[in-house]
Amino acid sequence: MTHQIKVLGISGSLRSKSYNTMLLRHASKFLPDDFSFTLAEISNLPFYNEDLENNLPKSVTEFVELCHSADAVLISTPEYNGQIPGVLKNALDWISIALMKKPLALKPIAIMGASTGLVGTARAQTNLRNLLFALNMDPVNRPEVRLSQANLKFNEDGILIDDKDLQMLEQLITNFEAKVRKHLEENS
Numbered sequence: 576m577t578h579q580i581k582v583l584g585i586s587g588s589l590r591s592k593s594y595n596t597m598l599l600r601h602a603s604k605f606l607p608d609d610f611s612f613t614l615a616e617i618s619n620l621p622f623y624n625e626d627l628e629n630n631l632p633k634s635v636t637e638f639v640e641l642c643h644s645a646d647a648v649l650i651s652t653p654e655y656n657g658q659i660p661g662v663l664k665n666a667l668d669w670i671s672i673a674l675m676k677k678p679l680a681l682k683p684i685a686i687m688g689a690s691t692g693l694v695g696t697a698r699a700q701t702n703l704r705n706l707l708f709a710l711n712m713d714p715v716n717r718p719e720v721r722l723s724q725a726n727l728k729f730n731e732d733g734i735l736i737d738d739k740d741l742q743m744l745e746q747l748i749t750n751f752e753a754k755v756r757k758h759l760e761e762n763s
């Protein structure tokens with residue numbers, strides 16, 4: 576079996592029927608066969624507190640380990656009041672601290688977002704890009720996948736049914752794949 580390129584997915588929503596988690600799962604279907612996809616569990620991460628650094632909870636060490644072992648990352652984020660949700664910020668704060676030894680630094684990442692509003696997470700994604708800069712990650716810049724009116728874009732089985740959004744998503748994953756392969760080649 577060929578070496579699997581590991582992609583870690585992080586959804587910024589904990590909701591069981593989250594459009595963002597659906598979007599991430601859909602995106603993962605466009606990944607080639609030699610890529611694997613794992614969705615991170617961030618709901619059990621405690622709020623970041625420096626006091627916990629002396630005795631790290633298992634949920635934190637497991638998440639950090641997943642980040643270390645990932646070759647690349649996909650994030651889908653909702654927009655809450657023009658920003659990324661606190662749960663996503665909290666997860667990224669945990670991996671940003673010195674103790675974690677920068678598990679995602681220089682790694683390729685593609686971002687996307689879904690919201691029920693008309694701007695489709697445009698502000699939250701700008702906000703997230705600033706955070707990726709702080710984490711020193713290597714983002715795919717285009718296309719920007721901003722799924723607006725997400726409540727109209729999935730069928731009852733959670734399948735994305737809007738052709739235009741599907742095309743954008745496929746193009747994003749094509750660009751992501753190219754960036755990941757180039758990154759791995761340059762670092763092999």
Ligand SMILES: Cc1cc2nc3c(=O)[nH]c(=O)nc-3n(C[C@H](O)[C@H](O)[C@H](O)COP(=O)(O)O)c2cc1C
Pocket residue numbers: 588589590592593594595596653654655656657658689690691692693694695696725
């Ligand atoms: C506290 C809160 C604030 C929100 N603020 C925005 C917003 O600023 N822009 C927007 O487009 N949608 C906003 N929404 C709507 C969410 O984008 C929508 O609920 C989305 O479906 C959440 O993503 P999910 O389906 O992955 O859980 C907000 C929702 C909540 C709960």
